[in-house]
Amino acid sequence: MGDNGKFRIVDFGLRIERGDRMKNVAIIIRALPFNTIRNSEALRCAVGLTIEEENKIKVLFIDDGVFSAASLSCPAAQERDLPKHVETLKMMEVELIAEEEALVSRKLKISREEITIKPRQVINEMISSADVVIPF
Amino acid sequence: MGDNGKFRIVDFGLRIERGDRMKNVAIIIRALPFNTIRNSEALRCAVGLTIEEENKIKVLFIDDGVFSAASLSCPAAQERDLPKHVETLKMMEVELIAEEEALVSRKLKISREEITIKPRQVINEMISSADVVIPF
Amino acid sequence: MKLCILLTTSPEDQNSIVVIKLVQAALEGGHTAGLFLMDDGVYNVVKKNKISIRFAGLMTKGASIALCGHTAEERGVGAEDCLSGVKYAGQYELACMVNEADRFLTFGG
Amino acid sequence: MKLCILLTTSPEDQNSIVVIKLVQAALEGGHTAGLFLMDDGVYNVVKKNKISIRFAGLMTKGASIALCGHTAEERGVGAEDCLSGVKYAGQYELACMVNEADRFLTFGG
Numbered sequence: 001m002g003d004n005g006k007f008r009i010v011d012f013g014l015r016i017e018r019g020d021r022m023k024n025v026a027i028i029i030r031a032l033p034f035n036t037i038r039n040s041e042a043l044r045c046a047v048g049l050t051i052e053e054e055n056k057i058k059v060l061f062i063d064d065g066v067f068s069a070a071s072l073s074c075p076a077a078q079e080r081d082l083p084k085h086v087e088t089l090k091m092m093e094v095e096l097i098a099e100e101e102a103l104v105s106r107k108l109k110i111s112r113e114e115i116t117i118k119p120r121q122v123i124n125e126m127i128s129s130a131d132v133v134i135p136f
Numbered sequence: 137m138g139d140n141g142k143f144r145i146v147d148f149g150l151r152i153e154r155g156d157r158m159k160n161v162a163i164i165i166r167a168l169p170f171n172t173i174r175n176s177e178a179l180r181c182a183v184g185l186t187i188e189e190e191n192k193i194k195v196l197f198i199d200d201g202v203f204s205a206a207s208l209s210c211p212a213a214q215e216r217d218l219p220k221h222v223e224t225l226k227m228m229e230v231e232l233i234a235e236e237e238a239l240v241s242r243k244l245k246i247s248r249e250e251i252t253i254k255p256r257q258v259i260n261e262m263i264s265s266a267d268v269v270i271p272f
Numbered sequence: 273m274k275l276c277i278l279l280t281t282s283p284e285d286q287n288s289i290v291v292i293k294l295v296q297a298a299l300e301g302g303h304t305a306g307l308f309l310m311d312d313g314v315y316n317v318v319k320k321n322k323i324s325i326r327f328a329g330l331m332t333k334g335a336s337i338a339l340c341g342h343t344a345e346e347r348g349v350g351a352e353d354c355l356s357g358v359k360y361a362g363q364y365e366l367a368c369m370v371n372e373a374d375r376f377l378t379f380g381g
Numbered sequence: 382m383k384l385c386i387l388l389t390t391s392p393e394d395q396n397s398i399v400v401i402k403l404v405q406a407a408l409e410g411g412h413t414a415g416l417f418l419m420d421d422g423v424y425n426v427v428k429k430n431k432i433s434i435r436f437a438g439l440m441t442k443g444a445s446i447a448l449c450g451h452t453a454e455e456r457g458v459g460a461e462d463c464l465s466g467v468k469y470a471g472q473y474e475l476a477c478m479v480n481e482a483d484r485f486l487t488f489g490g
Contacts, residue, residue: 036285038490051473052479052480131485134387134487135489171394181363185363191370270376271380272380282421318456322456324457
């Protein structure tokens with residue numbers, strides 16, 4: 001990327017060649033939604049990670065995590081600011097994806113348009129091609 | 137028990153008729169041994185519960201908890217004082233019981249004589265007949 | 273009836289809210305309630321921890337709260353860090369609670 | 382190589398020991414290591430918490446440690462409660478770490 005005008009920050013820790021550092025980050029939400037604040041923290045973390053523009057974030061709801069994706073409009077989810085986080089993430093062009101098989105086997109539906117549904121195989125490929133995977 | 141000389145402590149909270157208060161307590165250890173200090177805490181708690189002489193304690197290793205029962209002599213277990221706790225419990229006449237089916241399916245053996253092996257059905261009956269069940 | 277509860281998880285876990293609501297309901301129903309905190313459960317009554325105000329409220333309404341001093345010390349949580357009224361105790365306290373309780377519940381991980 | 386680690390569990394979890402040993406090994410191998418603590422993970426660097434001395438040791442050897450001030454505040458853990466040298470930061474710090482790291486690992490519940 002040397003010639004396209006990307007700058008170098010030589011005095012900022014190890015982030016020497018910023019232009020080379022586009023990172024694909026996969027945040028995985030796989031646990032039941034309301035037993036801890038963990039899933040809310042995962043979304044807050046996803047929002048935070050977008051601050052560094054060189055991070056390209058995906059949020060993947062798999063296994064029991066799809067309960068979080070399916071229940072975003074219920075009072076408990078609102079209490080934990082989940083809808084607000086999801087709206088922010090969409091605004092920041094973060095992809096939010098829920099696992100099709102997990103939804104089917106749990107007879108769940110996604111009502112929020114921010115979240116797209118994809119087969120597990122596709123999600124697995126996203127995980128394995130990510131530079132950084134952060135499971136919650 | 138009114139006539140057998142058991143005393144009453146009328147000024148000690150709700151513990152009015154101490155003689156009537158023999159409690160069967162089942163402590164259940166069901167998780168893998170070394171990921172947290174939880175199982176060590178369970179045994180320490182069991183030791184503590186024997187201080188009140190009216191508590192009759194059983195420690196039941198079920199499911200993945202049998203790994204704790206089977207690995208009492210390994211260095212990680214010693215680091216967490218598990219053997220010491222088990223010896224103390226035996227001295228205090230606490231029953232230590234591991235689930236037979238869980239051991240078989242995990243191909244584990246119990247080398248410590250403090251721990252007896254019983255079928256799940258028997259353990260289930262112990263749990264359901266206990267006055268207090270403390271799962272760890 | 274005397275309801276006693278052992279809580280071993282930090283305020284991060286939903287357990288704290290369930291326990292608070294259970295104890296409130298018990299007290300409102302005219303029952304007695306005692307709490308014993310152990311392991312990360314001790315963080316629930318650290319004064320500087322926001323959730324502690326709700327546990328203080330339970331004590332105001334008559335609940336008794338004790339904690340395992342050993343696990344608190346391991347975490348650097350001294351008696352002075354905890355809500356006033358919380359009994360900085362030991363496993364003996366838990367042993368007595370277990371024996372005295374008409375209903376004893378555990379909320380763990 | 383720069384190794385960065387996100388730790389979200391309290392010292393009760395074995396994660397803390399694994400992370401300490403990983404970071405030690407990385408530093409001894411001549412690599413750079415950064416830690417970010419979030420949720421109950423912030424308790425690992427509370428000065429009064431016994432395990433914190435081991436994290437202090439990592440900083441002496443060159444590791445950098447930052448934490449999520451928001452989650453610390455929720456727990457009543459102020460900057461003054463933490464080891465000196467720990468950066469009381471925000472999710473921006475984590476975002477940068479994720480971007481800078483050659484290897485990024487998460488240790489959660």
